[in-house]
Amino acid sequence: MAREFELIARHFAPLTGVAGLGLRDDAAVFAPPAGRDLVVTSDAIVETVHFRAEDPPDLVARKLLRVNLSDLAAMGAEPLGYTLTVSVPKSTPEAWFEAFARGLAQDQAEFGVALMGGDTTSTPGPISLTATLFGHVAPGAALRRGGARVGDLLCVTGTIGDGALGLLALRGEVPDADGYLAGRYLLPRPRLGLRLGGLATAGMDISDGLLQDAGHMAAAAGLAVEIRAPDVPLSAAAAALGPAYGPIRLGGGDDYELLLAVAPADAPALAACCAAAGVTLTIIGQFLPGPAHVRLLDGHGEMVPVLAAGFSHF
Amino acid sequence: MAREFELIARHFAPLTGVAGLGLRDDAAVFAPPAGRDLVVTSDAIVETVHFRAEDPPDLVARKLLRVNLSDLAAMGAEPLGYTLTVSVPKSTPEAWFEAFARGLAQDQAEFGVALMGGDTTSTPGPISLTATLFGHVAPGAALRRGGARVGDLLCVTGTIGDGALGLLALRGEVPDADGYLAGRYLLPRPRLGLRLGGLATAGMDISDGLLQDAGHMAAAAGLAVEIRAPDVPLSAAAAALGPAYGPIRLGGGDDYELLLAVAPADAPALAACCAAAGVTLTIIGQFLPGPAHVRLLDGHGEMVPVLAAGFSHF
Numbered sequence: 001m002a003r004e005f006e007l008i009a010r011h012f013a014p015l016t017g018v019a020g021l022g023l024r025d026d027a028a029v030f031a032p033p034a035g036r037d038l039v040v041t042s043d044a045i046v047e048t049v050h051f052r053a054e055d056p057p058d059l060v061a062r063k064l065l066r067v068n069l070s071d072l073a074a075m076g077a078e079p080l081g082y083t084l085t086v087s088v089p090k091s092t093p094e095a096w097f098e099a100f101a102r103g104l105a106q107d108q109a110e111f112g113v114a115l116m117g118g119d120t121t122s123t124p125g126p127i128s129l130t131a132t133l134f135g136h137v138a139p140g141a142a143l144r145r146g147g148a149r150v151g152d153l154l155c156v157t158g159t160i161g162d163g164a165l166g167l168l169a170l171r172g173e174v175p176d177a178d179g180y181l182a183g184r185y186l187l188p189r190p191r192l193g194l195r196l197g198g199l200a201t202a203g204m205d206i207s208d209g210l211l212q213d214a215g216h217m218a219a220a221a222g223l224a225v226e227i228r229a230p231d232v233p234l235s236a237a238a239a240a241l242g243p244a245y246g247p248i249r250l251g252g253g254d255d256y257e258l259l260l261a262v263a264p265a266d267a268p269a270l271a272a273c274c275a276a277a278g279v280t281l282t283i284i285g286q287f288l289p290g291p292a293h294v295r296l297l298d299g300h301g302e303m304v305p306v307l308a309a310g311f312s313h314f
Numbered sequence: 315m316a317r318e319f320e321l322i323a324r325h326f327a328p329l330t331g332v333a334g335l336g337l338r339d340d341a342a343v344f345a346p347p348a349g350r351d352l353v354v355t356s357d358a359i360v361e362t363v364h365f366r367a368e369d370p371p372d373l374v375a376r377k378l379l380r381v382n383l384s385d386l387a388a389m390g391a392e393p394l395g396y397t398l399t400v401s402v403p404k405s406t407p408e409a410w411f412e413a414f415a416r417g418l419a420q421d422q423a424e425f426g427v428a429l430m431g432g433d434t435t436s437t438p439g440p441i442s443l444t445a446t447l448f449g450h451v452a453p454g455a456a457l458r459r460g461g462a463r464v465g466d467l468l469c470v471t472g473t474i475g476d477g478a479l480g481l482l483a484l485r486g487e488v489p490d491a492d493g494y495l496a497g498r499y500l501l502p503r504p505r506l507g508l509r510l511g512g513l514a515t516a517g518m519d520i521s522d523g524l525l526q527d528a529g530h531m532a533a534a535a536g537l538a539v540e541i542r543a544p545d546v547p548l549s550a551a552a553a554a555l556g557p558a559y560g561p562i563r564l565g566g567g568d569d570y571e572l573l574l575a576v577a578p579a580d581a582p583a584l585a586a587c588c589a590a591a592g593v594t595l596t597i598i599g600q601f602l603p604g605p606a607h608v609r610l611l612d613g614h615g616e617m618v619p620v621l622a623a624g625f626s627h628f
Contacts, residue, residue, distance in 0.1 A: 002628075025459050026355060026384075026519055027354055027391070027447075029352070030354075031352070037345050038344055038345070040343075040446075042432045044400075049401075049438070075341045085358035087363075087442055119357045121360055121364070123442065125439020126439045128439070130446075144335070216338075312317055314316075314318050314406075
């Protein structure tokens with residue numbers, strides 16, 4: 001058997017459920033849950049752009065799944081399964097495939113998904129990986145970006161800025177004695193299972209920086225949004241770096257926390273839903289009448305000039 | 315707005331249907347067709363591996379969709395839609411995006427699919443593209459690879475070897491005065507809409523070479539398969555190159571024709587179904603009791619040694 005098919009049979013086929021047909025067919029076949037809407041997202045990650053060549057392959061696999069699972073979380077969806085395309089150099093050792101598949105298996109167990117199909121190819125360039133994740137929601141219940149109304153509060157889960165600082169820590173540019181920040185960069189935590197539907201009026205995940213993503217949510221609603229910088233929740237490690245790192249914390253990417261809008265009356269119930277899942281929800285601002293833009297305020301209520309627009313690939 | 319989001323809004327958002335939510339949300343949402351099984355396939359194509367740097371971007375886009383649509387065709391599925399990840403160098407000119415999106419639009423119209431979502435990233439390496447295609451079939455009606463029975467006939471649609479020869483033609487290694495072979499390499503023709511269900515007992519698409527893919531089908535059924543080399547249908551352009559190119563025709567990849575198994579009694583009806591869609595079906599061999607292997611016979615019924623195993627990325 002050609003090595004391509006041996007690698008697939010040995011490392012990827014054991015990750016499939018019934019839909020994947022053992023990766024021996026041309027496509028996966030599954031019966032979608034009756035009466036549910038399907039939610040689908042595809043994200044690509046590229047070596048040197050989204051992860052470092054020296055990152056452990058099992059963590060790369062888990063990050064690939066998690067950035068996509070975070071999109072399902074932002075839609076309020078329950079995950080079902082995924083397909084995967086893997087483009088790696090011909091010289092990639094079998095140990096890479098073994099570790100990569102081990103990472104997939106670990107997160108499959110943690111998040112209740114199974115591999116359904118995909119493709120393994122060679123590339124003369126950096127490792128390029130794409131996952132397409134499938135989830136489901138009750139009809140009409142998917143949480144959209146543009147649903148915020150004037151007066152709704154802007155909230156975030158967890159803490160902001162750790163991912164961008166974690167990349168700096170891995171490069172040796174900021175201290176990170178216990179590796180907390182590096183861990184947040186290498187292994188984001190998709191905020192699944194929060195039961196946001198019916199409480200949050202809008203939601204998205206923060207992947208390109210809080211300020212830019214809040215701008216997307218404001219634009220989708222045609223509203224302004226005010227963010228009080230001192231209220232943005234920081235981890236102890238991120239806070240310890242001091243005010244000079246404020247722009248990186250609020251503008252850097254790789255948070256994979258949820259940005260949510262909620263009517264003031266529903267905020268306590270939404271916070272309780274998050275708390276039930278062990279997740280802290282913090283109110284950081286409010287939606288105001290348009291035109292769409294982001295206003296960042298300091299502790300005195302003064303406007304802070306926003307320099308960085310957030311991450312853009314081009 | 316950051317250039318990444320401008321490019322998406324300008325070139326990709328117009329390709330979406332209702333499920334894609336204008337590419338402004340974290341994921342696509344759609345109601346799957348009631349009472350149908352979903353069929354899902356993901357294939358990646360990489361510059362210099364699956365297409366040439368000088369290939370026109372609109373043809374690259376169409377090839378990306380078509381190699382995936384060919385997998386849906388092999389399962390007997392009707393296409394619904396797709397997601398897309400595009401990783402290109404930062405220096406990629408806007409004209410590339412414009413031409414790539416124009417190719418997508420052309421094949422969306424031809425095959426009745428719409429863009430549902432995806433991701434656009436930069437890469438320091440070759441262009442890497444992944445599409446995930448969604449289709450649907452009647453429950454239990456997906457055509458599998460392993461269904462062939464002893465005595466079933468092995469058939470192929472269209473002609474074999476044109477794609478591999480087309481790549482040689484584009485490299486100037488074989489004559490191709492009217493560009494027929496090059497066209498077959500650049501723009502495969504997925505064999506959708508043939509109504510194979512209930513007649514074919516097994517099916518797959520030929521992407522890695524007739525002999526290797528027939529071997530996969532034999533292995534999945536646990537049977538031997540005999541192929542009569544003189545019966546393999548060739549285009550006039552492929553036949554004109556003479557017997558020296560036999561191994562490339564039967565062993566090379568990129569055919570994207572269907573390989574089908576059918577009981578002898580059902581073969582005329584299957585051929586009629588194909589003919590109704592303008593597709594020629596040719597009987598080229600037969601399944602025999604195992605062990606699983608491929609026997610290639612010449613015009614005198616003598617075994618032909620098979621040298622090339624077919625395409626493998628590793």
